[in-house]
Amino acid sequence: MDIRHRNNVTVTGRADGPVVLLAHGFGCDQNMWRMVVPALAEEYRVVLFDYVGSGRSDSSAWSEQRYSSLAGYAQDVLDVCQELDLRDVAFVGHSVSAMVGVLAAAKEPERFSRLVMVAPSPRYIDEDGYRGGFSAEDINELLESLDSNYLGWSAAMAPVIMGNPDRPELGAELTASFCAADPDKARVFASTTFLTDSRADLRTVTVPTLVLECAHDVIAPREVGAYVHAAIPGSRLVTLNATGHCPQLSAPEATAQAITAFLGGSR
Amino acid sequence: MCRTGALPDPDEEQDVDTTDAAFTALLEDSAEELYEQAPCGYLSTLMDGTIAKINTTLLDWLGLSRRRVVGRMRFTDLLTMGSKLYHETHYAPLLQMKGHVNGIAMELRAAEGARLPVLVTSKVKTSADGEPLLVRTTVFDASDRRAYETELLRGRQAAEQARRQAEADRERLQEALAVLQQSLxxxxxxxxxxxxxxxxxxxxxxxxxxxxxxxxxxxxxxxxxxxxxxxxxxxxxxxxxxxxxxxxxxxxxxxxxxxxxxxxxxxxxxxxxxxxxxxxxxxxxxxxxxxxxxxxxxxxxxxxxxxxxxxxxxxxxxxxxxxxxxxxxxxxxxxxxxxxxxxxxxxxxxxxxxxxxxxxxxxxxxxxxxxxxxxxxxxxxxxxxxxxxxxxxxxxxxxxxxxxxxxxxxxxxxxxxxxxxxxxxx
Missing domain, CATH: 3.60.40.10 (PPM-type phosphatase domain)
Incomplete structure (x- = not known):
């Protein structure tokens, strides 16, 4: 299995710099990071990839069983680390990937030196004594939303080609429609993202950790950021004056600066 | 319809006058009225989502007053929870990266607790030096269309289910046939x-x-x-x-x-x-x-x-x-x-x-x-x-x-x- 091809691995930045591994969340692919990569690339060796089932990964490697649990996505991270023989990795995970990073670091702690959790949430659904911001019904609505946007007319969301590996000439169009995804795989990723309860895993974190949240984020509200911060002793919490769930897009300079400050400062 | 330098045929003179009158009546429809009463919803938001301008059509659909919305609500506040999640994970990132997004299906929290299926299109307006200034969004009522699509989706799911069933049946039949063949x-x-x-x-x-x-x-x-x-x-x-x-x-x-x-x-x-x-x-x-x-x-x-x-x-x-x-x-x-x-x-x-x-x-x-x-x-x-x-x-x-x-x-x-x-x- 060629992991570089399978996970569409991209390596950029300073070849001899410390490694920063950027992991995208649900809904898009490694393109999510493109506005912060230039700032990181000056000092770091930046590794990007797509989870199997997202972006330009090899979708033939996808299986519902593996990608129905966050452990499957964590294995993608570890596979990439192993393939590139990465050590002392600063893992930067957006959204659900923040928790994927926690799982990967728990499994192979020797590989990871830092954890940056961008807009993390270990549990999206409200429970007694915990407020994640959503009900199970809300998550079902999202799944319906996914379905209704994959019907075909919404070109931005529907994949231009669906599982057509024997027509590589369509590859260019696929690039143009980034963030498009195979609906069945996206549905599994959505369910896994929003229905998993990873709160207990926060206790396994031992590396220096930055929790990077946005001031106004409906997906990961501030009380969730505070929860994560409190659950990881010694973690640092930085609140960006940004709106939405994707500060690497809405506030790229501030996001890159917070990451480099943390990585440089704790070195 | 377009008048050129050519002389009009005298026989058509009267028709042309009538058409001109109709156009003139239309032109009395001010730009403001066109905006406010358009058959679709319009809104403009700051880059953080705060609603800066919204037309009457959309306010009527939402059952909200301009005073409660402008400067006080963000676009995502108008959406149902599922659409809000979708907006944050798909729509907003796409808009930020591409500067425009076309025809995405969402649901509005409409007046009196109803849900209104809509199609949303947005475009970022930038300053002369490329700085994003605001987002212009149109919202189309997609109730009929969505009902039709739900049927399509249900049809597709039923077909998929039937296909799986048929495959399972075929496997069972082949097994039975193999046993029968062996018995001969x-x-x-x-x-x-x-x-x-x-x-x-x-x-x-x-x-x-x-x-x-x-x-x-x-x-x-x-x-x-x-x-x-x-x-x-x-x-x-x-x-x-x-x-x-x-x-x-x-x-x-x-x-x-x-x-x-x-x-x-x-x-x-x-x-x-x-x-x-x-x-x-x-x-x-x-x-x-x-x-x-x-x-x-x-x-x-x-x-x-x-x-x-x-x-x-x-x-x-x-x-x-x-x-x-x-x-x-x-x-x-x-x-x-x-x-x-x-x-x-x-x-x-x-x-x-x-x-x-x-x-x-x-x-x-x-x-x-x-x-x-x-x-x-x-x-x-x-x-x-x-x-x-x-x-x-x-x-x-x-x-x-x-x-x-x-x-x-x-x-x-x-x-x-x-x-x-x-x-x-x-």
Whole structure:
């Protein structure tokens, strides 16, 4: 299995710099990071990839069983680390990937030196004594939303080609429609993202950790950021004056600066 | 409609005046009114989502006052929870990266707790130096469209479900057919001292029961009955006749093993069935093997079946002629032709169905034919016995590929060759 091809691995930045591994969340692919990569690339060796089932990964490697649990996505991270023989990795995970990073670091702690959790949430659904911001019904609505946007007319969301590996000439169009995804795989990723309860895993974190949240984020509200911060002793919490769930897009300079400050400062 | 420098035709003058009047009336519709009363929702938001401007149409759909919305609410506040999640994970990132997003399905929290399915399109307005300033968004009512799409989606899901069910059914059916097919053939040929036996059954289609059959069974201590045949057609009806044929042959042979008598009994049974409306007949060779001091005596009879082939110990091969044998089961009285031969050590008797000789070969798809089969048997190495012959024929059948479109049964019986004097392995 060629992991570089399978996970569409991209390596950029300073070849001899410390490694920063950027992991995208649900809904898009490694393109999510493109506005912060230039700032990181000056000092770091930046590794990007797509989870199997997202972006330009090899979708033939996808299986519902593996990608129905966050452990499957964590294995993608570890596979990439192993393939590139990465050590002392600063893992930067957006959204659900923040928790994927926690799982990967728990499994192979020797590989990871830092954890940056961008807009993390270990549990999206409200429970007694915990407020994640959503009900199970809300998550079902999202799944319906996914379905209704994959019907075909919404070109931005529907994949231009669906599982057509024997027509590589369509590859260019696929690039143009980034963030498009195979609906069945996206549905599994959505369910896994929003229905998993990873709160207990926060206790396994031992590396220096930055929790990077946005001031106004409906997906990961501030009380969730505070929860994560409190659950990881010694973690640092930085609140960006940004709106939405994707500060690497809405506030790229501030996001890159917070990451480099943390990585440089704790070195 | 566009007036050019050309002179108008005087006859059209009046029509043009009327059209102009209609246009003028339209132009009194101010830009503001066009915006406020447009048949779609309009809104403009700051880059953080705060609503800066919104038209009356959209406010009416939402059941909200301008005062409560402008400067106080973000676009996501207008959405249902599911759409809010979708907006944050898909719409906002796309908009930020591409500067525009077209026709995404979302749901608004409309007046009085209703949900309004909409299609949303946004474009970022940038300053002269490319700085994003605000987002302009249009919102179209998509209630009818969404209802239609929900139906489509349901249809697609139902079709997918039906496809899975059909596949499962087909698998079950194939399993049942395989079991049934096996029941028409002996699970193993009996072990007969001094006799080597081999058989092969090639199934042309896993979806269709074939009509070929064969068997080998004891008659008494020194005699055995054998047969191989082919019921016309395929499928369950053919299989039913195959089953009837097989048990009739075995029972008839126990009563009187004379080959012509056995086939005559089968003909009577099948022709009674034939006259009842199911016009199925078969071809078959039935015979007996009797142990002798120097090998096995073969007596057989054929009803319309391809000739039995005997490969002799010296490597030569010959057909056993049974001229004039009639198809079994069509006429109430039928004539079957007997033949006899002796199998000495090294001889092999081969029975087969016409799938083998009627296979199409080569680019011109010619019949494989009797001559080619005899040549094939002759060309085998000198020590070839029943098992080796069937193995070679199985490879031959495989080599036919799609030229072999019928089921094919093979049955080979023979006395093993004697070890060369003084030369055999210890």
């Amino acid at each position: 053939l002996p699970t193993a040929l009996p072990v007969i001292p001094g006799l080597e036996t081999a058989s092969h059954y090639h199934t042309a289609s896993p979806d269709l029961l074939g009509g070929d059959f064969y068997d080998l069974f004891p008659l008494d201590d020194a005699r055995w009955g054998f047969f191989l045949g082919d019921v016309c057609g395929k499928g369950p009806q053919a299989a039913a006749v195959t089953s009837l044929t097989r048990y009739t042959l075995r029972a008839a042979a126990l009563h009187n093993p004379d080959p012509v008598e056995v086939l005559t009994t089968l003909n009577t049974v099948l022709s009674q069935r034939y006259s009842s409306g199911d016009t199925r007949y078969c071809t078959a060779i039935y015979g007996t093997l009797e142990r002798r001091d120097d090998g096995f005596a073969v007596d057989l009879a054929s009803g319309g079946h391809p000739l039995a082939l005997v490969r002799r110990a010296d490597g030569g091969a010959e057909y056993l002629p049974t001229p004039g044998g009639m198809l079994i089961g069509i006429m109430p009285r039928a004539k079957f032709t007997p033949a006899s031969t002796m199998l000495v050590p090294g001889d092999t008797l081969l029975l087969y169905t016409d799938g083998l000789t009627e296979a199409r070969i080569g680019p011109r798809r010619e019949l494989y034919g009797d001559d080619a089969l005899r040549a094939f048997a002759t060309a085998q190495p000198s020590a070839t016995g029943p098992q080796a012959l069937v193995t070679a024929l199985t490879a031959l059948l495989d080599s036919f590929g799609d030229g072999l479109d019928d089921d094919t049964a093979l049955l080979a019986l023979g006395a093993p060759a004697l070890a060369p004097a003084g030369g055999g392995p210890a």
